[in-house]
Amino acid sequence: MGMMLMGWPVQAEALDVRVHEAPVRTVLAGLARSAGINLVIDDTVDGTVTMELHDVPAEEAIRVLAGSQNLLYRTDGAIAFITAGRVHDQARSCYTWKLHHADPDSVRQAAEAVAGSGHIGYHSDTNALVLHGSAQTAAAVDRLVQSLDVPVRQVSVEIEFLSLQTDAVKDLGISWDWTAMEGGPGHQAFLYTGQLRALESKGKARVLARPHLMAQNGREAQILIGDRIPVLTEHVTDGEVSRTTEYEDAGIKLSFTPRIHEDGSVTAHIRAEVGTPILVPELKAYRITTRRADTDVCMQPGRDLLIGGLISREEINNLRKVPILADIPVLGKLFRYHYTSKKETELVILIRSRAASSSPESVR
Incomplete structure (x- = not known):
């Protein structure tokens, strides 16, 4: 287990981040100190992380780490917060994908596995998959749909x-x-x-x-x-x-x-x-x-x-x-x-x- 942060403690400066099975709380705290960010980490945040980033701003590194751990990163004035359960706290929107090739039931079942708390539905009249969830969930479902909804080889x-x-x-x-x-x-x-x-x-x-x-x-x-x-x-x-x-x-x-x-x-x-x-x-x-x-x-x-x-x-x-x-x-x-x-x-x-x-x- 180890962590290396290289860069000046100025928020605009870029950092190189290399960590291997390091505690998430420790990495977040180190990034916040390097960037001079006032960060409050919720007690529910735990687990370990392995990541390697090159030449990225500290705040962006914090956002990437939070996203990979399904955490919510938000700011309130001069103070930033990290809490668990980001999907519940983020604003939800409606997203649709029209299917051209894949079986709708199969795609929906696969999408439900990555949607988390987002709600997946199917509109039979337009052969469309419907998601009510966050933007990050929509991005994950979009990648899944594009990989599955392809012409079947014959x-x-x-x-x-x-x-x-x-x-x-x-x-x-x-x-x-x-x-x-x-x-x-x-x-x-x-x-x-x-x-x-x-x-x-x-x-x-x-x-x-x-x-x-x-x-x-x-x-x-x-x-x-x-x-x-x-x-x-x-x-x-x-x-x-x-x-x-x-x-x-x-x-x-x-x-x-x-x-x-x-x-x-x-x-x-x-x-x-x-x-x-x-x-x-x-x-x-x-x-x-x-x-x-x-x-x-x-x-x-x-x-x-x-x-x-x-x-x-x-x-x-x-x-x-x-x-x-x-x-x-x-x-x-x-x-x-x-x-x-x-x-x-x-x-x-x-x-x-x-x-x-x-x-x-x-x-x-």
């Missing part, structure tokens, strides 16, 4: 859903043995775009959809390629069985939650889900089988991320018959042939993301 996401024949996947030499995918420099598991294009040209890969979406930084974006299917649900209450119909998503669903970094790379939480409706004849309703991939990856701008291993298996009932003869009672069975065929395909998802450029703009 990610441009291109997605491609492809259906591959299982033998085509083997031709690529891809193995989906991992339980959680990783991305980033050195991971080469996702460099199969060229081979997929070749399979597409040969008819072994089929593009199901090519959606494009924008995702805000830190917020989830979703896309569903499919439909909502009625699913029968049974409930047992006191031995009685009741059935209700609920609608569930069936098809391809993907959620993408990005976190944008300064270098333009994107860390994303990705969940890919494939729901296949299967008719249950005895219930005359559907059940949905689901395959899901859930991962966190680091994506470089313009690089493709590949998600696979989502295999679909279908059983298809087929009927072959000889026209006319197959419809003859009893004997027609000899001319009909029932068989079941199995179809297996694999869903592959290609994702390419790029941080969308946003030019800084003033919020005032």
Whole structure:
């Protein structure tokens, strides 16, 4: 702990002030003596302070110190006073900030943390934040609003859903043995775009959809390629069985939650889900089988991320018959042939993301 005051004991002269964890009362008294100021310090003033000021008038140094400790500095004739609780004693005014980008509730909650005893409100018609408080509180809230009310960064996401024949996947030499995918420099598991294009040209890969979406930084974006299917649900209450119909998503669903970094790379939480409706004849309703991939990856701008291993298996009932003869009672069975065929395909998802450029703009 120490304090050094350098300068002539004249109020107009500038001082250099260097203190480290010094008692606030001691520093204030020393500054007052150096400047020849008659200063009365309230008994409620306490605490320590660390500060370094160069070439400032003593009275300005006292004001800076008082402001940093939430104290009131006022003068009454030839005598100055330092008291605690400056916000309560200062004159209050009304200040407003019109918000352009940020969520009003989030900004208001943050502003309340720095407003102290100042009252923070929100005017929904004009999307404006309202403060009733002191000028110093308004300055603190203004700095906060300017730092928070900025355009939200966005990610441009291109997605491609492809259906591959299982033998085509083997031709690529891809193995989906991992339980959680990783991305980033050195991971080469996702460099199969060229081979997929070749399979597409040969008819072994089929593009199901090519959606494009924008995702805000830190917020989830979703896309569903499919439909909502009625699913029968049974409930047992006191031995009685009741059935209700609920609608569930069936098809391809993907959620993408990005976190944008300064270098333009994107860390994303990705969940890919494939729901296949299967008719249950005895219930005359559907059940949905689901395959899901859930991962966190680091994506470089313009690089493709590949998600696979989502295999679909279908059983298809087929009927072959000889026209006319197959419809003859009893004997027609000899001319009909029932068989079941199995179809297996694999869903592959290609994702390419790029941080969308946003030019800084003033919020005032």
